[in-house]
Amino acid sequence: MKKISDYLHKNVLVIGLAKSGLAAAKLLHQLGANVTVNDLKAVDSDASVQELRELGVQVVCGDHPLSLISDSVDLVVKNPGIPYSNPLISLAEKQNIPTITEVELAYKISEADIIAITGSNGKTTTTTLIYEMLKEAGKQPLIAGNIGTVACEVAQLATKDNVIVMELSSFQLLGTIEFRPAIAVLLNIFDAHLDYHGTKDEYVYAKGKIYENQIGTDASIVNFDDREVCELSEKSHAEKLFFSTTTMLEGGTYIKDESIWYKNEQIILIKDIVLPGAHNLENILAAISAVKLRGATNDAIVKVLTSFKGVKHRLQFVENINNRRFYNDSKATNILATSKALQAFTVPTILLAGGLDRGNEFDELKPFLKHVKAMILFGETAPKLERIAKESGIEVIKRVDNVEQAVITAYEVSDEDDVIVLSPACASWDQFKTFEERGDIFIQAVHKLN
Structure with missing residues (x-):
């Protein structure tokens, strides 16, 4: 890593x-800062x-x-999930003390170029595809960020010799100041995390920070089909590379003649891609x-696209039991994600849905339920989803207590x-600590059917 003196003898408060x-x-601490850590839930006996x-x-x-x-604090580093309404963070902002997330630290010390990926949906799939393609091409990628590995580690x-492929949430990006990826990918913008950001404008602003500091030697990858993404890309001074599933872009990445093209170069026939779902074409183009x-070579790209079946919990194929195909899309925590999953199938579908009522x-x-023959519902939102099912004319509607019962009933x-x-x-x-736990319980329940 780079040996920097930016934090030497600085008084830094880490929250979370x-x-x-x-x-x-x-x-x-390694960089010479005077560090204090504060955590609401930690206890003195914790190993950390x-x-x-x-x-x-x-540690407090x-x-x-x-x-x-206090006036002696030079910097606050916050856990991305802690809201800015936290009393300590609010006070720091009033006193003009910079507040960052660890992503900023990762950028400051990294010797490797960073490819940063964000968007309302598709981040993890796109990040994993980029990582696998670069690995297949021998480019020595490392994977980090919101996908599960702490970026500054x-x-x-x-x-x-490496390149860091970094998935970033709006929470992480909002806490950046100088962060500048060599390649920035913004997939799409939809209403999300408004309980955290307060307004859509604040959420969009956070996403746009991925482009904000880029310069002419960098590259911004832009979804041509998303108006807000295109508007945000205007912040960037980098070279812009557009992708589109609807428009042929001579200088970009696009679809023509049932194939994917990069500039004027045919890469792969769409029918040869094994990752399910039309929505994944955007992720693949990016x-x-x-x-x-x-x-990366075309051979490396094609090898990945003809073998990569998806990321766990993201429209993940689980098993075929007596000619019933089971898919785990537990990461679909909003309506948009579920609508995209339903569009991936044209055969009769049984939808298992429900969860936290926001x-x-x-x-x-409703427009995406035309192939849905049954809905199995659970959690706080089951009554609301039952209303939608009835109004959509779905004949088989069942309410159950949990995911295990939903699998059996389905x-x-x-x-x-x-x-x-x-x-x-x-x-x-x-009902669960994480969407991963929910998906794992679904997978276990499916395997028990055998």
Whole structure:
């Protein structure tokens, strides 16, 4: 990693002792900062607390004392999930103390170029595709960010021979100041995380930060079909490479004659791609744009696209049981994601849905239910989804207590050649800690049917 002096003798407060907080605190200590860590839920006996204290880092557990913010604090590093309404962060902002996420630290120390990917939907699939294509092409990629590996940990290991493929959420991007990826990918913009950002404008602003600091030697990959993405790309001073599923773009990545093209070069026939769903074509076009800029060969791209079946919990094929195909799309935590999943299938479909009630209705889902023959519903939103099902003329509607019961019930009402898909259209937090836990329980329940 780069040996920088930016944080030497600086007084830094790290708020939140999850994976990113622990990694940031250890890195800042290594860089010579005077670090204090504060976590509301941590206790003195936690291994991470003891580890930091052994290094000489001060750790304050159990509450958020406002006395931690003073004129002597130079910087706040926050866990991405902690809202800006947190009293400590609000006070820091009032006192004009910069507040960042660990992504900013990763950028400052990284010797490797960064390919950054964000968007309301498709981030993880696109990030994984880029990583796999670059790996197949021998480009020594490392994967990091919102996909599960703390960015500043990966950046410490990266050399100039690597490239870091980094998935970024709006939460992470909002806490950046100088962050400048060599290649920035913005897939799409839809209403999301408004409970965190407060307004769509604030959410869009956070997403747009991926382009904000780019210069002429960088590249911005832009979804030509998304007006808001195109508008945000105007912030960038980088070379722009557009992709589109609807328009032939001579200088971009596009679809023509049932094939994917990069500029004027045919890459692959769409029928040879194994990843299901028309919505994934956008993700694939974006990934191809990024890896071609890094010198990946067509052979490497084609090898990945003819073998990559998807990311776990994202329209993941689970099993074929007596000619019923089961798919796990637990990551579909909003209506848009579920609508895209339903568009991936043209055969009779049984939809398993429901979860945390965030106050919204589900009428926007109605146009995508034409192939749905049954809905199995659970969680807080089951009554709302039942109304939508009835108004859409779906004859088989069942309400159950949990995902395991939903799998059993779906199988009981299914016929040969049906698709059974968990695509909840809701967050998981009414019954589960994470969408991953929800998806894992679905997978286990499917395997028990055998």
